[in-house]
Amino acid sequence: xxxTDDDQPAPGRRRGVSRKSVLRAAVAAGPAAVLVGGxxxxxxxxxxxxxSAERLEPTPSCDDGDDPTPPQTEGPYFKPYSPERDSLxxxxxxxxxxxxxxxxxxxxxxxxxxxxxxxxQADPDGAYDNAGYRFRGHQYTDGRGAFRLTTLRPGLYPGxxxxxxxxxxxxxxxxxxxxxxxxxxxxxxxxAIFDSRLLMDVRVEGRGLAGSFDFVVNA
Numbered sequence: 723x724x725x726t727d728d729d730q731p732a733p734g735r736r737r738g739v740s741r742k743s744v745l746r747a748a749v750a751a752g753p754a755a756v757l758v759g760g761x762x763x764x765x766x767x768x769x770x771x772x773x774s775a776e777r778l779e780p781t782p783s784c785d786d787g788d789d790p791t792p793p794q795t796e797g798p799y800f801k802p803y804s805p806e807r808d809s810l811x812x813x814x815x816x817x818x819x820x821x822x823x824x825x826x827x828x829x830x831x832x833x834x835x836x837x838x839x840x841x842x843q844a845d846p847d848g849a850y851d852n853a854g855y856r857f858r859g860h861q862y863t864d865g866r867g868a869f870r871l872t873t874l875r876p877g878l879y880p881g882x883x884x885x886x887x888x889x890x891x892x893x894x895x896x897x898x899x900x901x902x903x904x905x906x907x908x909x910x911x912x913x914a915i916f917d918s919r920l921l922m923d924v925r926v927e928g929r930g931l932a933g934s935f936d937f938v939v940n941a
Contacts, residue, residue, distance in 0.1 A: 767923065768827050768936035795915065796887065796899045799850040804840055807859040809872040817846035817874030819930030822902070822922065825867045826890060828941040833867025837939075840889040841871060848877030875904075875931060883909035883916055892941045902935055 811817075826837040840860040844850050851857060857876075863869050876884055884907050890898040903910065903921045910916050922933035 767934060768825070768831070768938055795901075796889070799852065800842060800887065800889075801852070801855070801858060804842070804855055804858040804860050806861065808861045808870060810841060810843070810857045810859050811872060811874055812856050815846070815874060819928075820873050820875045820933060821870065821927070821930070822873065822886065822933040822935065823868070823870040824935045824937065826863050826869070826892070826937045826939060827867065828892075828939060833863075834892050834939070834941060835863055835865045835867055836893060837863040837867070837869075837937075838889070838891040839863070839869055839871075840891075841873075842887045843873065843885075844876040844879060846874050846877045848879035878909065881913070883907045883913040885916075890937050890939060892939060895939070895941050898937070898939050902933070904933075 811819075826834045826839075828834055838860060839862070842850070842858040845857050857873065861869060861871065873886075876886060878884055884904045886902045888900060888902065890900070901915070901917075901920060903916060903918075904924055905921050906924075910918075920935075922935045924931055924933045926932075
């Protein structure tokens with residue numbers, strides 16, 4: 723499947739915060755402080771001020787290269803032509819359930835429909851499937867600009883903190899390649915690629931985790 727662009731507005735608007743505030747997450751506190759929905763210090767979401775006249779600062783500009791230092795690098799494990807699906811979990815795979823949800827907005831705070839999100843990640847043991855498509859898949863935002871992904875919390879591997887990879891592309895717009903991070907991870911402070919602006923709002927939900935993140939793209 724090909725990746726080339728950004729989004730188209732969908733109906734409705736919300737109140738959002740400037741992009742710096744949206745992704746500002748000095749949530750370097752321990753996991754207990756982070757895994758509580760709405761707790762002080764958790765990142766704000768763009769949806770909270772959708773509809774404001776203020777234009778949001780986009781997420782970091784796209785870099786499709788393999789430079790390991792920019793926070794938005796795709797790294798060495800991306801594979802094109804992933805299957806379309808909203809769950810990356812292979813049947814019977816043990817791990818901590820993780821649901822990631824949110825919206826994709828343009829800079830005018832309008833939600834964008836039919837935006838491509840192509841995900842890939844390490845499995846719970848910290849390994850990438852480079853032969854097949856385990857823990858890989860793509861989906862599209864719905865008419866409200868919303869997405870919901872079911873997966874398992876990725877494992878750790880040498881040199882990196884816990885993270886998810888994603889390419890975000892609205893119709894006929896450039897691809898945004900970036901990574902999402904987990905608050906409270908000990909390795910966040912030592913990972914050279916980590917960027918606190920890309921922290922998800924993560925909370926405990928049932929026996930698993932629920933992460934929220936709103937993308938803002940140059941559209």
